[in-house]
Structures are given as C-alpha cells and as structure tokens.
Amino acid sequence: MGRRNIGEMDFWALRNSLDTRQSISSLGAMLIVSIFLNAILFLVVYIVVFDYSTYPNKESIYKAHLYITVILSLLSLIFGLPSVYKRFEKIQYLITIIVSQNLFGAFPLLFALFAFGNVYGVTQDDLLTITKLALFAGGLVFIVTSIRFFLLLKRGEYRADSYKEKVRKKWENFVRGKLPVFTAIGVGAVFIIQFLFRVIPLTDFDTIIMGTLSILIYLTMLFVLPEQLVILYCKIRYESFNHNRKGNLKPFGFKTHQKKKKKNYKVR
Structure with a gap:
C-alpha cells in the first residue's frame, strides 16, 4: 500500500468533543473553576508535604511553581470570559492544555516527590532517582x-466513514489497541514501586500508596496529552474545529480553499 496523506476527514471523530465537553463555553467554565483548584492543590502540596x-x-521549585500557577490563574480568569474566548479560541485551548497538565500532572507529581522526602531514611539521591524514574516513565508513555x-x-480510525465500525469493534480492539500504552505505564510503575519498596520502610506504606x-x-x-495537542493542531489547521460567534461549530468542509474565478479581459 502506498503512503496516504492525513487530511481533515481523518480527524472527524476528534471534532465531536468540541461540540460538547470541550466547547468554548465548557472550557471557559473549566478555566474559572481551575483558579480555585489551583489554589487548593497549591496549599495541599506546599503546606501538607512541603515543609519537612x-x-x-x-x-526554587516552590518559587517557580508559584509564579507559573499565578500566571496560569490570571490567564484562566481572562480566557474564561466569553468576550475573550470567542475571539481567541485557539489560545484558550492552548491555555486549557497547560492548566490541565499543571493541575493533574505537575501537582500530583510534586506531591508524590515531596511526600517521599518526608520519609525517614530516604536520601536526596534516592529522591533524585525517583524523579528520574517518574520522568522516564512519563516520557515513555507520551512517546508510545x-x-x-x-x-x-494513518489507518483512518478517526475518519467519518469508519467511526461506526470503530464503535462496533471497540471492545474487540480495546486490549490490543491500548496494550502498548498500558505496557509503558506498567513498566514505569513497576520500576518506581520496586525502588520505593527498597528505600521506604513498610511502616510508611501509606506514603507509598499515596505517592x-x-x-x-x-x-x-x-x-491524554497527545490527543490534546492533535486537537490544538486541528484548531490551527482547520476552521471546522473552531466555533462561530454564537458558540456553534463551523461546518465541516472537505474543501477548505475555493478557487477564485478568473476574470476575462477583452484585448483591444
């Protein structure tokens, strides 16, 4: 089989979420809520497990993360306003990606690392090793x-004409399709857990579980990050992944560029 170029039709299934849970109004509300979540998680991480x-x-991590969180909170407030996100939809989605990764990626990771640092007998070298293992596992999951x-x-699994077939076969292909990703997560988790059991006493088993x-x-x-980045690419590349001023998705078009009619000039 020859190479097949990926076009707008190939992203059709990803567009559905933009009309419901990832509509600009839903993302705007999520950004407003994220301001309070940022404050709560920041207090949990930097008061509960940070001090000792x-x-x-x-x-240094505390100062850098504080600045980042404050900036993200301000941007969330701005792009949570309808008058702003209706004009700058692509930027809103980019900020949503960064905010979600900070809330549910950076905060949990830092919570775990600081929590392990509270365990008696765990050295700074051990903590750096745990950090490297976590980052390696994260990189492996992202790449896979x-x-x-x-x-x-490339196989057209997200095309409009294969969507029903994909839904019909989703349970059949679930394990096979997700196996590489689950393997990457499993391998990373096994390495981290094995190392934790070697350096952390069983008396701190609750810390191991939470971490x-x-x-x-x-x-x-x-x-989740690759799908978020692909949708951002689609918003930049295709108008049909964006909303009009009324908040509705623009029509899905297979031909995004129309040829201009040539004018005929009479030669005198």
Missing part, C-alpha cells in the same frame, strides 16, 4: 501514545 521534605532545591495515535490516524497513586495520575495526563 528533604527534596533538593525545593525552595503519540506513535499509537499517529498510526491510528504511587499520584504518579499514576501524572502518567494518565501524559497519556
């Missing part, structure tokens, strides 16, 4: 998920 943690350079997503697009669950949430967000 031995994690290296934690003060991105490759899988690209292959699905591991937090890291799994962080890995889940990296599993």
Whole structure:
C-alpha cells in the first residue's frame, strides 16, 4: 500500500468533543473553576508535604511553581470570559492544555516527590532517582501514545466513514489497541514501586500508596496529552474545529480553499 496523506476527514471523530465537553463555553467554565483548584492543590502540596521534605532545591521549585500557577490563574480568569474566548479560541485551548497538565500532572507529581522526602531514611539521591524514574516513565508513555495515535490516524480510525465500525469493534480492539500504552505505564510503575519498596520502610506504606497513586495520575495526563495537542493542531489547521460567534461549530468542509474565478479581459 502506498503512503496516504492525513487530511481533515481523518480527524472527524476528534471534532465531536468540541461540540460538547470541550466547547468554548465548557472550557471557559473549566478555566474559572481551575483558579480555585489551583489554589487548593497549591496549599495541599506546599503546606501538607512541603515543609519537612528533604527534596533538593525545593525552595526554587516552590518559587517557580508559584509564579507559573499565578500566571496560569490570571490567564484562566481572562480566557474564561466569553468576550475573550470567542475571539481567541485557539489560545484558550492552548491555555486549557497547560492548566490541565499543571493541575493533574505537575501537582500530583510534586506531591508524590515531596511526600517521599518526608520519609525517614530516604536520601536526596534516592529522591533524585525517583524523579528520574517518574520522568522516564512519563516520557515513555507520551512517546508510545503519540506513535499509537499517529498510526491510528494513518489507518483512518478517526475518519467519518469508519467511526461506526470503530464503535462496533471497540471492545474487540480495546486490549490490543491500548496494550502498548498500558505496557509503558506498567513498566514505569513497576520500576518506581520496586525502588520505593527498597528505600521506604513498610511502616510508611501509606506514603507509598499515596505517592504511587499520584504518579499514576501524572502518567494518565501524559497519556491524554497527545490527543490534546492533535486537537490544538486541528484548531490551527482547520476552521471546522473552531466555533462561530454564537458558540456553534463551523461546518465541516472537505474543501477548505475555493478557487477564485478568473476574470476575462477583452484585448483591444
């Protein structure tokens, strides 16, 4: 089989969510709510587990994350306003990606790392090793998920004419389709858990559980990230992935460029 170029039709199934849970009004409301979630999670991370943690350079991390969170909260307030997000829809979606990754990616990861730093006997070298393992697992999940997503697009799994067939066969192909991603998450989690059991006493088993669950949430967000980036690409590339001033999706068009009619000039 020859190579097949990926076009607008190949992203059809991804467009459905933009009319419901990822509409500009839904994302605007989510950004407003995220301001309060940012404040709550910041207090949880930097009050509950931060103070007595031995994690290296934690003060620098605190300052950097504080600035980032404040900036994201201000942007969330601005792009949560209808008068703004209706004019700058693409920027709103980009900010939504960053905010969601901060809320459910960065905060859980930092919570886990700082929590492990509260355990007696865990050295700074151990904490750096846990950090490297977590980042490696996250990178592995992102890369594997991105490759899988690209292959699905090349096979036309998100095309309009194959959507019903995909739904019909979703349980049949579920394990086979998600197996590489689950394998990547499993491998990363196994390495992290094995290392945690070696360095953390069983008396702090609750810390292992909370930290591991937090890291799994962080890995889940990296599993979602490729789809978020693809939808952002579609918003930039295709007008049909954007909304009009009334908040409705623009019509899906297979021909985005119309040829201009040539004017005939009489030669005298």
